Amino acid sequence: MCEANAYLRQGEKEELLLERVDKIIPQGNELYLENIFGQRKTIKGRIVEMALVDHKIVLERNE
Amino acid sequence: MCEANAYLRQGEKEELLLERVDKIIPQGNELYLENIFGQRKTIKGRIVEMALVDHKIVLERNE
Numbered sequence: 001m002c003e004a005n006a007y008l009r010q011g012e013k014e015e016l017l018l019e020r021v022d023k024i025i026p027q028g029n030e031l032y033l034e035n036i037f038g039q040r041k042t043i044k045g046r047i048v049e050m051a052l053v054d055h056k057i058v059l060e061r062n063e
Numbered sequence: 064m065c066e067a068n069a070y071l072r073q074g075e076k077e078e079l080l081l082e083r084v085d086k087i088i089p090q091g092n093e094l095y096l097e098n099i100f101g102q103r104k105t106i107k108g109r110i111v112e113m114a115l116v117d118h119k120i121v122l123e124r125n126e
Contacts, residue, residue: 003116004115021115022114022116023114026109036116047087047089048089049088049089050087052066052086052115053066
C-alpha cells in the first residue's frame with residue numbers, strides 16, 4: 001500500500017499526526033486528512049513537504 | 064514504489080503533468096515537483112486533492 005505518514009512540524013520537532021494517510025484535501029486554510037483505516041483529521045495548517053517514496057508528509061500549523 | 068502521478072485539472076479536464084512524483088514542496092504560490100527519474104517541474108499552482116492509494120495527485124494552476 002502506498003499511503004504515507006503525516007507529521008506535524010513544530011520548531012525542530014516532528015510528531016506523528018496521522019499514520020498511513022490516503023487522502024489529503026486542502027480546504028481554505030485547513031487540511032482534511034483521511035487514512036486507510038477511515039480515521040479522519042482536520043487541522044488548520046499547510047503542507048510543508050512530501051516525500052512519497054519515504055512515505056512521509058510534513059505539515060505545519062498555520063500561525 | 065509509492066510515488067504518485069500528478070494531474071493538472073483545468074475545468075473538467077485533467078491532464079498528466081508529471082508521472083511518478085516523489086517529492087512535492089510548496090513554495091509561496093508555487094509547487095516544486097520532482098519524480099523518481101529526477102525530472103523536476105515548478106508550477107504556479109496548488110494541491111486540490113491527493114489520493115495516495117490511487118497514486119493520484121490533482122493540482123490546479125493559480126488564477
